[in-house]
Amino acid sequence: MPSSEPKTKRSTVTLHMVSSLDGIIARKDNSVSWLDSGSVYEAGVSISEEEAAAFVKTIDCYVLGSRTYEHALELGWPYGDTPTVVTTNRDLKSTSTKKSVEFYSGDLKRLVDQILAPRYRNIWLVGGAMLCQSFLELGLVDEIRLTIAPVLLGEGLRLFGGSPTEDRWKLKNVVAYKNGFVELSYSA
Numbered sequence: 001m002p003s004s005e006p007k008t009k010r011s012t013v014t015l016h017m018v019s020s021l022d023g024i025i026a027r028k029d030n031s032v033s034w035l036d037s038g039s040v041y042e043a044g045v046s047i048s049e050e051e052a053a054a055f056v057k058t059i060d061c062y063v064l065g066s067r068t069y070e071h072a073l074e075l076g077w078p079y080g081d082t083p084t085v086v087t088t089n090r091d092l093k094s095t096s097t098k099k100s101v102e103f104y105s106g107d108l109k110r111l112v113d114q115i116l117a118p119r120y121r122n123i124w125l126v127g128g129a130m131l132c133q134s135f136l137e138l139g140l141v142d143e144i145r146l147t148i149a150p151v152l153l154g155e156g157l158r159l160f161g162g163s164p165t166e167d168r169w170k171l172k173n174v175v176a177y178k179n180g181f182v183e184l185s186y187s188a
């Protein structure tokens with residue numbers, strides 16, 4: 001019987017977040033000084049601006065929740081001209097002057113399978129906690145790339161605060177940076 005499912009999955013959804021040692025991704029007041037480098041780890045690697053820019057070019061599309069979007073506008077847009085989908089149930093069109101931004105409301109599986117996957121190979125889900133939690137619950141995340149900052153924050157918004165079930169992931173790579181941050185990569 002013919003199937004409408006593609007034979008091989010060509011797109012990948014990577015959840016990427018920066019977390020404190022105690023699993024927090026945002027302070028209550030939304031300040032971001034905790035993301036500044038505070039230590040030096042001599043055995044770590046560092047990447048040049050050119051390498052970072054070349055890496056960012058491999059990302060075909062960003063997906064973010066509306067609160068992350070609003071915070072990104074305040075801080076200074078970090079996603080350049082790369083196509084970006086913002087999930088919201090509000091009408092936020094008037095907040096965007098960027099041609100690269102589209103708004104989406106509704107079924108997240110439909111967003112990934114029918115809208116993003118046919119258009120983009122390397123899809124990055126970049127927060128926040130609420131949207132990431134929904135993607136994880138729906139099984140829409142292929143890879144988790146977690147960057148751990150060398151700081152305990154005590155309180156704030158937890159990335160995995162609402163995880164209802166045990167879910168095992170395979171460790172794929174670990175990179176320690178000179179600034180004391182560690183990047184952990186996992187696949188489903």
Ligand SMILES: NC(=O)c1ccc[n+]([C@@H]2O[C@H](COP(=O)([O-])OP(=O)(O)OC[C@H]3O[C@@H](n4cnc5c(N)ncnc54)[C@H](OP(=O)(O)O)[C@@H]3O)[C@@H](O)[C@H]2O)c1
Pocket residue numbers: 016017018019024025026027030064065066067068069071087088089090104105106107108126127128129130131132134157
């Ligand atoms: N450390 C990091 O790496 C990192 C990364 C990203 C964000 N952050 C921080 O995390 C905080 C924001 O995270 P958050 O968990 O509060 O919010 P969020 O996930 O960024 O956004 C939540 C909003 O997304 C929309 N949404 C979610 N699911 C939807 C669906 N199925 N359909 C339509 N809309 C949907 C809703 O928007 P509406 O309410 O508009 O309907 C919801 O209120 C910010 O402080 C941000 O700076 C940190």
